[in-house]
Amino acid sequence: MILLSNINKNKIYLSPPHMTGKEAVYIKGAFDTNWIAPVGPHVDAFEKELADYVGVKGALAVSSGTAAIHLALSLLGVKRGDVVFCSTLTFVASANPILYQGAQPVFIDSEPDTWNMSPQALERALIDSALVGKLPKAVIVVNLYGQSAKMDEILALCHQYNVPMIEDAAESLGSSYKGKPSGTFGDFGIYSFNGNKIITTSGGGMIVSNSQEVLSQARFLATQARDQAEHYQHSQVGYNYRLSNILAGIGRAQLEVIDERVNARREVFNRYHNELSFLPGLSFMPELEQTFSNRWLTAISINEEQFGASSKTLLSAMAEENIEARPVWKPMHLQPLFRECPFYQHSNEDISSPLFHTGICLPSGSNLSEEDQLRVINCVKKVAKIKV
Numbered sequence: 001m002i003l004l005s006n007i008n009k010n011k012i013y014l015s016p017p018h019m020t021g022k023e024a025v026y027i028k029g030a031f032d033t034n035w036i037a038p039v040g041p042h043v044d045a046f047e048k049e050l051a052d053y054v055g056v057k058g059a060l061a062v063s064s065g066t067a068a069i070h071l072a073l074s075l076l077g078v079k080r081g082d083v084v085f086c087s088t089l090t091f092v093a094s095a096n097p098i099l100y101q102g103a104q105p106v107f108i109d110s111e112p113d114t115w116n117m118s119p120q121a122l123e124r125a126l127i128d129s130a131l132v133g134k135l136p137k138a139v140i141v142v143n144l145y146g147q148s149a150k151m152d153e154i155l156a157l158c159h160q161y162n163v164p165m166i167e168d169a170a171e172s173l174g175s176s177y178k179g180k181p182s183g184t185f186g187d188f189g190i191y192s193f194n195g196n197k198i199i200t201t202s203g204g205g206m207i208v209s210n211s212q213e214v215l216s217q218a219r220f221l222a223t224q225a226r227d228q229a230e231h232y233q234h235s236q237v238g239y240n241y242r243l244s245n246i247l248a249g250i251g252r253a254q255l256e257v258i259d260e261r262v263n264a265r266r267e268v269f270n271r272y273h274n275e276l277s278f279l280p281g282l283s284f285m286p287e288l289e290q291t292f293s294n295r296w297l298t299a300i301s302i303n304e305e306q307f308g309a310s311s312k313t314l315l316s317a318m319a320e321e322n323i324e325a326r327p328v329w330k331p332m333h334l335q336p337l338f339r340e341c342p343f344y345q346h347s348n349e350d351i352s353s354p355l356f357h358t359g360i361c362l363p364s365g366s367n368l369s370e371e372d373q374l375r376v377i378n379c380v381k382k383v384a385k386i387k388v
């Protein structure tokens with residue numbers, strides 16, 4: 001193939017927004033009816049449509065996925081001095097709300113089959129907590145890049161120790177585990193509609209639950225915890241976390257095409273897999289049997305010796321070609337912010353750190369053209385020193 005100069009090459013983004021065009025119709029509806037507020041018909045409809053899509057009793061639309069996690073912790077009564085367990089291999093937004101509540105995060109390593117929370121590390125952490133008489137107030141389980149964690153094993157442990165589970169499904173809307181939609185396993189599920197997620201409202205989130213009572217408490221907290229009174233009266237701390245009716249309109253149009261978006265991302269994954277899986281030292285994030293990943297991001301891992309180059313070298317080659325690729329999340333237990341926090345390793349091996357050091361997320365947008373994807377594929381092959 002002819003290698004053109006990079007200068008004129010358009011930038012290939014990791015996971016850009018993908019609009020349908022219909023968003024503008026819903027936005028116009030909001031303007032025409034003057035529902036320019038964090039309440040309104042689009043908000044109500046978006047909540048109902050998302051709850052129906054994942055098959056739960058109700059949902060609350062909020063301003064971000066982070067806000068949704070914060071509300072979940074708040075609803076579970078997490079407070080200063082409490083302990084909360086959290087997957088280590090994740091984006092910082094999974095763990096920051098633990099600090100907002102003044103609680104102590106304990107990080108749980110990944111296991112190799114899903115790259116998500118290791119049930120055996122979780123079990124050791126629970127045994128230790130029980131021994132000192134201080135069980136966690138919640139376990140936050142992340143479904144990385146769309147892949148569900150080992151829910152049966154994790155939930156069995158949470159039930160055994162009677163600890164509530166929050167499912168951070170920010171990256172896994174449209175995925176499923178044994179046929180059940182991602183985000184519906186815990187006491188709370190949370191989704192994100194940030195600009196880079198599988199569907200977006202530019203910024204936004206959702207918290208779902210099967211308890212209407214708990215959801216109405218969430219609604220109360222998310223609207224400044226205003227007591228029922230004729231004047232403004234408040235007896236507990238609240239937040240301003242509701243989603244704008246304009247943005248909910250965007251979300252409704254996006255949700256209508258969620259299955260198409262999932263299929264497109266899975267096609268992107270399949271094309272990478274077909275073209276690159278023969279390369280020595282390059283492996284793909286697995287999809288556990290009986291799970292269905294939305295393949296939000298295609299993640300690979302590089303064995304430097306076999307591949308002939310490090311993941312860092314590959315990342316720089318991509319940057320030079322104006323391709324946005326990213327390292328796998330840096331585990332929370334390696335972050336300066338969480339330096340003091342306990343960490344439970346999968347076994348005598350730490351699984352998440354090597355994934356961070358060798359892992360790369362490839363451009364995976366549902367609007368990635370075949371031509372652009374070929375540029376990414378050729379860049380990987382070039383670094384692997386395969387003739388293209």
Ligand SMILES: *Cc1c(COP(=O)(O)O)cnc(C)c1O
Pocket residue numbers: 063064065066067090091093094142168170171191192193194203204205
């Ligand atoms: C994006 C993301 C969040 C936070 O969502 P925001 O809407 O950006 O606040 C939380 N957890 C994970 C795993 C995410 O990827």
